[in-house]
Amino acid sequence: MSNTTLKKIAKVLDISISTVSRALKNHPDISVSTKQKVMELAQTLEYEPNAMAVNLRSKNTKVFGVMIPSITNNFYDSFIAAVEEEARKSGYSLMILQSGDNPEAEIENLKIYRQNRVSGLFACISQETINMAPFYKMKEAEIPIVFFDKVPDDDTFDKICLADKDAAVLAAETLLEKGKKNILAIFGNNQLSITKRRLAAFCGCIKEDKQVKLIIEHANNSQQAEEKTEHHFQPKQKPDAVFCMSDEILTGVMKSMQKMNMKLPVDTGIIALSDGSFPKLYYPEITYIETSGYKLGKLAFERMMDYIMGNTEPKELFITSRYVAGGSL
Amino acid sequence: MSNTTLKKIAKVLDISISTVSRALKNHPDISVSTKQKVMELAQTLEYEPNAMAVNLRSKNTKVFGVMIPSITNNFYDSFIAAVEEEARKSGYSLMILQSGDNPEAEIENLKIYRQNRVSGLFACISQETINMAPFYKMKEAEIPIVFFDKVPDDDTFDKICLADKDAAVLAAETLLEKGKKNILAIFGNNQLSITKRRLAAFCGCIKEDKQVKLIIEHANNSQQAEEKTEHHFQPKQKPDAVFCMSDEILTGVMKSMQKMNMKLPVDTGIIALSDGSFPKLYYPEITYIETSGYKLGKLAFERMMDYIMGNTEPKELFITSRYVAGGSL
DNA sequence: ATTATTTTCGCAATCGTTTGCGAATATGAA
DNA sequence: TTCATATTCGCAAACGATTGCGAAAATAAT
Structure with a gap:
């Protein structure tokens, strides 16, 4: 039976519950002989502490919440994978909830996290989140939050972000180094701060070279990226490189490349910001600037543990990006 | 404060805890006037029941476990997305743990699920899982399990599977209908029962037409699929169609197609078993037989709730597959 | 006015575990 | 033997919410 309790063991051995509890914890107050008896019986009865009771007493669930827009997203998946790996090592489990990029669902989720008294929360806010009040409520409930990827402006919060600027600049510099003169750059939804940052940094860098012609496009999804690409690839003048701000855009661009039967890197070049999958x-593999969800997860977890250890001063941390050469440029 | 308790409310109003509890639950024993006072105060004090305490008392966590080999997998993601959607509607949350296809991690996870007294478990067993004893332990602990996708043979368990046979047969029939005569079929790890089932069904169907030449290959990952494909595409004799048992294999095959500069559907055809992403x-989009993780999730959840409602007779259910025409065949 | 009935609420136990404090027993010292 | 110290353990409260049962208060019936 897995529903063995301290009480049951105590009754069988005719000792008190507290003695059983202490014996199992190897408390010095308990004699070795009693300890042995208790441990043996616990073994055969397959005693496993009831987490609900332990949590209630300790006011600590050893569960971290993770809130993301959608779980069917490679980037967030690797983030979660990283957090899960580390959490497991520290005896924590994860409660993952999706917001669906919907602020109301977000609030609902926060309530669930509060009621379940998670030990901490990793949160990626939705695109439409304006009111941060629900998140302040978490702080009142003494639940630490580490924001990641899409973070609020508010700097009373802990934030772990990709070094968007660096990544965009790195991509731009690479394009210039390769001598590209006619660049099509496709960015995501320009409402998003992440888009704005990447756009500003990228353009700022490219614009320094007056020789280079730069076309900027925005696409909200893969299909739009595909359409925009086709639109800019005319028989008369083709861009000699395409920059893709995200995986979503990359897949759209690549689809149109296949459609137009463009050979990389000869007919044109491609560089993307991506986590690499x-x-x-x-073929050839796409050259990209790595923006790793996995690394982001590792860093976020580290920050969370640091916070729990008492280092509660809010911080904004970045993970650095890295150039990964493929054959597309 | 979110850490308002019944006790606190009771003290302020100078009534007993039980009265507060009942008032909030709209119990008929409590007068309307008291109810109002309690509810108001609860509102202003932002009372939220402590799930740990409720769980301990009710012996029900309203949390479902979901165990999968890896979260960075499209198929499982959609499964999870589906389960999460439904779970939310019924007031459940999810605790997701990865096994990494490692039986030891699996056992560790089961322990976590038991200690946390999840209300039920959705499990996909790892490739190497032989000993089902750890899962029996869950049953002893009265935690219902619904296996999905990769399920054990044991039919004392509930199982929700893809209709592998049907899907494979559907793919085979499609190939024959299209008049393909020289087929390369790439399957996954042939230790897996899922591979065996798909292989048997596919071959059984193709072999009925004596005219057709069938080459069977196995690949444990995307790269192997790529290599095997290249190996079988010789200048002298190219297969006129490739069957891909999974997304993983499809991506490998497609990479080699790009490398060899093969145009679909003219140079060769491709059909896959996939969830569609x-x-x-x-381009062109690949023709595939849909094996939807999303649908699987919906069905698995339905079965779980059914079980919880008392219908504990073990069942094996299948989700049907569907032909989705792309432009690759 | 007295009894019967209903309304309204509190006591106390319970879920399973942890822990401060005190008590009983054992061991040692004088 | 007697007192002092260690060793070993149990009592009871606590975490927060729920619920059967009984009691007090209010109302109705006679």
Whole structure:
């Protein structure tokens, strides 16, 4: 039986519950002989502490919440994978909830996290989140939050972000180094701060070279990226490189490349910001600037543990990006 | 304060805890006037029941466990997305743990699920899982299990599977209908029962037409699929169609197609078993037999709730597959 | 006015575990 | 033997919420 309790063991051995509890914890107050008896019986009865009771007493669930827009997203998946790996090592489990990029669902989720008294929360806010009040409520409930990827402006919060600027600049510099003169750059939804940052940094860098012609486009999804690409590839003048701000855009661009039967890197070049899984799907593999969800997860977890250890001063941390050469440029 | 308790409310109003509890639950024993006072105060004090305490008392956590090999997998993601959607509607949350296809981690996870007294478990067993004893332990602990996708043979368990046979047969029939005569079929790890089932059904169907030449290959990952494909595409004799048992294999095959500069569907044809996201990445889009993780999740959840409602007779259920025409065949 | 009935609420136990404090027993010292 | 110290353990409260049962108060019936 897995529903063995301290009480049951105590009754069988005719000792008190507290003695059983202490024996199992190897408390010095208990004699070795009693300890042995208790441990043996616990073993055969397959005693397993009831987490609900332990949590209630300790006011600590050893569960971290993770809130993301959607779980069917490679980037967040690797983030979660990283957090899960580390959490497991420290005896924590994860409660994952999706917001669906919907602020109301977000509030609902926060309530669930509060009621379940998670030990901490990793949160990625939705695109439409304006009111941060629900998140302040978490702080009142003394639940630490580490924001990641899409973070609020508010700097009373802990934030772990990609070094968007660096990544965009790195991509731009690479394009210039390769001598590209006619660049099509496709960005995501320009409402998003992440888009704004990447756009500003990228353009700022490219614009320094007056020789280079730069076309900027925005696409809200893969299909739009595909359409925009086709639109800019005319027989008369083709861009000699395409910059893709995200995986979503990359897949759209690549689809149109296949459609137009463009050979990389000869007919045109491609560089993307990506965590690396999609670039490896293609031949030649796509050259990209790595923005790793996995690394982000590791860093976020580290920050969370640091916070729990008492280092509660809010911080904004970045993970650095890295150039990964494929054959597309 | 979110850490308001019944006790606190009771003290302020100078009534007993039980009265507060009943008032909040709209119990008929409590007068309307008291109810109002309690509810108001609860509102202003932002009372939220402590799930740990409620769980301990009710012996029900309203949390479902979900164990999968890896979260960075499209198929499982959609499964989880589906389960999460439904779970939310019924007031359940999810605790997701990865096994990493490692039986030891699996056992560790089961322990976590037991200690946390999850209300039920959705499990996909790892490739190497032989000993089902750890899962029996869950049953002893009265935690219902619904296996999905990769399920054990043991039919004392509830199982929700893809209709592998049907899907494989559907793919085979499609190939024959299209008049393909020289087929390369790439399957996954042939230790897996899922591979065996798909292989048997596919071959059984193809073999009925003596005219057709069938080459069977196995690949344990995307890269192997790529290599095997290249190996079988010689200048002298190219297969006129490739069957891909999974997304993983499809991506490998497609990479080699790009490398060899093969045009679909003219140079060769491709059909895959997939949940549909990867086929849409390519141009032309890949023709596939849908094996939806999302649908699987919906069905698994339905079964779980059914079980909890008392219908504990073990069942094996299948979700039907469907032909989705792309432009690759 | 007295009894019967209903309304309204509190006591106390319970879920399973942890822990401060005190008590009983054992061991040692004088 | 007697007192002092260690060793070993149990009592009871606590975490927060729920609920059967009984009691007090209010109302109705006679």
